[in-house]
Amino acid sequence: METITIKDKNFAVSIPEKEILRQVARVAAEINRDYEGETPVFLAVLNGAFLFAADLLREIKLPCEIHFVKLTSYQGLHSTGTIKEVIGLATDITNRPVIIIEDIVDSGMTMAHILNTLRTHNPKSIDICTLLLKPGALKVQLDIRYCALEIPNDFIVGYGLDYDGLGRNTRDIYTLCN
Ligand code: 5GP
Ligand code: MG
Numbered sequence: 001m002e003t004i005t006i007k008d009k010n011f012a013v014s015i016p017e018k019e020i021l022r023q024v025a026r027v028a029a030e031i032n033r034d035y036e037g038e039t040p041v042f043l044a045v046l047n048g049a050f051l052f053a054a055d056l057l058r059e060i061k062l063p064c065e066i067h068f069v070k071l072t073s074y075q076g077l078h079s080t081g082t083i084k085e086v087i088g089l090a091t092d093i094t095n096r097p098v099i100i101i102e103d104i105v106d107s108g109m110t111m112a113h114i115l116n117t118l119r120t121h122n123p124k125s126i127d128i129c130t131l132l133l134k135p136g137a138l139k140v141q142l143d144i145r146y147c148a149l150e151i152p153n154d155f156i157v158g159y160g161l162d163y164d165g166l167g168r169n170t171r172d173i174y175t176l177c178n
Pocket of ligand 2: 045046047048049102103104
């Protein structure tokens with residue numbers, strides 16, 4: 001099995017490029033079908049979703065826009081912990097159909113924050129499109145309409161996802177070895 005080392009950790013290939021691209025094409029076909037006649041606004045969440053967004057958009061046949069947003073996190077003054085804010089939402093999404101492109105939904109807390117923020121801009125609709133989902137880790141109720149791949153509760157890297165900033169530049173997805 002092909003393995004890589006990033007810093008102090010070893011990772012083994014768990015989802016090869018071919019399977020990733022097959023599932024990305026499947027999700028794109030679902031969006032093309034569901035959004036026929038519409039002009040959706042894709043919002044890709046940086047940094048992790050950059051490769052997924054690029055491959056997905058190449059398969060989208062609809063008239064569409066894509067914009068990129070980033071999240072800032074900082075410690076709140078109170079015990080609420082980390083607060084995430086969507087920054088860089090430069091476009092007006094009022095009354096428009098929005099599709100969020102994310103790399104991975106783990107506990108779902110990040111996505112819940114993104115949804116809450118975007119809803120204040122009164123879009124026509126919001127759908128979630130995630131490359132990866134860890135169903136066993138989900139802690140909040142989320143309606144995830146598009147998901148390319150479901151994975152177990154392991155730490156993964158590659159195809160946009162990082163370990164300590166490294167490892168985003170691989171074609172395959174790797175799982176942390178025990
Ligand atoms: P959540 O808020 O859903 O718990 O976490 C979402 C964020 O945690 C993702 O956007 C991602 O940055 C990070 N994350 C969760 N699981 C993994 C993982 O297995 N690998 C990497 N590289 N990041 C992860
Ligand atoms: Mg992310």
